[in-house]
Amino acid sequence: MELSVTRRQLEFIRSTAFETLFGGAAGGGKSYAQLIDALIFALQYPGSKQLVLRRTFPELKRSLIQVSLSLYPTSIATYGETSHRWKFVNGSVIEFGSCDSENDVTKYQSAEYDVIRFDELTHFTKFQFTYLLSRVRGVNGYPKQVKSSTNPGGVGHGWVKARYIDCLVPGEEKDGRLFLPARVQDNAFLMKNDPDYVHRLELLDERSRKALLYGRWDLFEGQYFGEFSTELHVCVPPDPLPSWWKRYLAIDYGLDMLAALWIALAPDGTAWVYREVYRSGLIISEAAEAIRTAEVGEHIDQRLAPPDLFNRRQETGRSAIDIFADAGLYFDRAMGERVAGWYAVKEYLRPFDDEQGICTAKLKISPVCKNLIRTLPLLTTDPANPNDTANTPHEYTHAPDALRYFAATVQPDGDAWRPDRYDGDVGAFLAYEG
Structure with missing residues (x-):
């Protein structure tokens, strides 16, 4: 043989x-x-x-x-x-x-x-x-x-x-x-x-071609945020951050993980993710303490939390947001619609040339935010809904979800969404310009 x-x-x-x-x-x-x-x-x-x-x-x-x-x-x-x-x-x-x-x-x-x-x-x-x-x-x-x-x-x-x-x-x-x-x-x-096999691979879209023809592990078939680039989106923020920039906190919370992102919005609409807390196994009071410790001496203009944290438990009549409020942390309800939120993240990630012809984007992430940098490019497309991300592995979703709540709620011009502006029309909301 x-x-x-x-x-x-x-x-x-x-x-x-x-x-x-x-x-x-x-x-x-x-x-x-x-x-x-x-x-x-x-x-x-x-x-x-x-x-x-x-x-x-x-x-x-x-x-x-x-x-x-x-x-x-x-x-x-x-x-x-x-x-x-x-x-x-x-x-x-x-x-x-x-x-x-x-x-x-x-x-x-x-x-x-x-x-x-x-x-x-x-x-x-x-x-x-x-x-x-x-x-x-x-x-x-x-x-x-x-x-x-x-x-x-x-x-x-x-x-x-x-x-x-x-x-x-x-x-x-x-x-x-x-x-x-x-x-x-x-x-x-x-x-x-x-001999035509390579030619057929070359006919694929750019992301699939780089993954399957060249074996690129930073770009792969099924990746939801193909726009993400470490070279473009990961940058050291100004030190110190200008005090007049509006500052936001966006969280995704569960016992499995607290993912908290602090984001400063520059006057030109660039969102700088400058800090993260990423910890598992925290009850709400412990999560609140971790947040308070991280932002000691800092003024936060708006804190954003997903809609489910506002739901009141039948046996107590209180919500997770009420317990956060007991610790002096007050949150506004973020827009929770998934697809519209991911589209908003894509808008922040979208590369464009500035007035000097330099390629940039409206989202910049500090190198200290290791978990957001690690998980955001790993999100894959939901096979049942190509407009949404897959929910598995669940560990990849926490930090990106927190970013989604910010992106869907705060427009690049710095004008935060308010409930009276949203009537259920996702398309109209995304088109809102002030």
Whole structure:
């Protein structure tokens, strides 16, 4: 039996790191490398067990399973249509599985695998990945590994980028992890058999093209705020901030997270996010204390909170806003309509040339606001509503939601929204000019 692989695929197959990610551009031969590597492992280690995962089974069936049926020799292994397993004559097993929902991982609770392989790792949540890490175990003395392949984008883009891209030098193993970047040009077999593939990628929109053709992890398919740019939007604010600039506080609050953003509005309509508090597990009185401590000696012109915090609890007749008021913090109701709010954020992010021809934007974020900078570009489009953002992973939504409440409520000219100006017509509200 003769198998042909590229140089990068061979590096993936030979990797002995506990975690290996083969990721980047589309067409790099990542899935093929997974199947070849799984076959070699199965033959080399009799009685070994491997799990190959995609997020949904239909994706698995039309990709990896279909390819394996044409690739694996039936003289040494048989495939079970019901069990979705390849069983080899030496006792090894390659199992295909999926995790459609967040908690589907529990069906593997009692299982043990020598190798778990994630195809399109960014389609999995961090919880699913870390839970399944515990299934890589056994006393047979065989190598224990997690081998993954992926393109940029998807619900897990943020945690995958943080785990492998931001902290590793490509090709150099560190702390048991290895990242191998994939480029379509590395796949000589694809270039030879389908020379128009690159041309088809070049026809994609700019964001998808950069992600899938060049493997860019800062731009990816499904990203909601493709306008965001660290170079353009992250800037050190004036020190000190002019005292005549209006200052706002916008919060998103729950026991899971207090996300508080302090924003100064310059006379030219530029909003400077100059401070954040991002803390979990705070009851309302503790959240109020954290806010008061952050803004000691500072005058805040307006504090904004989402509409749900104004709802009164039936058993007490009091709202979260009432408890904040007990601590001396008084909030106005922010506009809560999601789509209109996200559109308002996009208006603040929109690049434009100033009078000197320099590209700028109406939103500037201080480098100290690390969580807003981290999470804002990770928001993805809601598959059910392309005008809205997805609500998962929920951890990514807190700081952007606080920004949304500000952007939807305070116009770039500094004229705050008031309830008497809003009659339910979102389009008219967004068109309001003073």
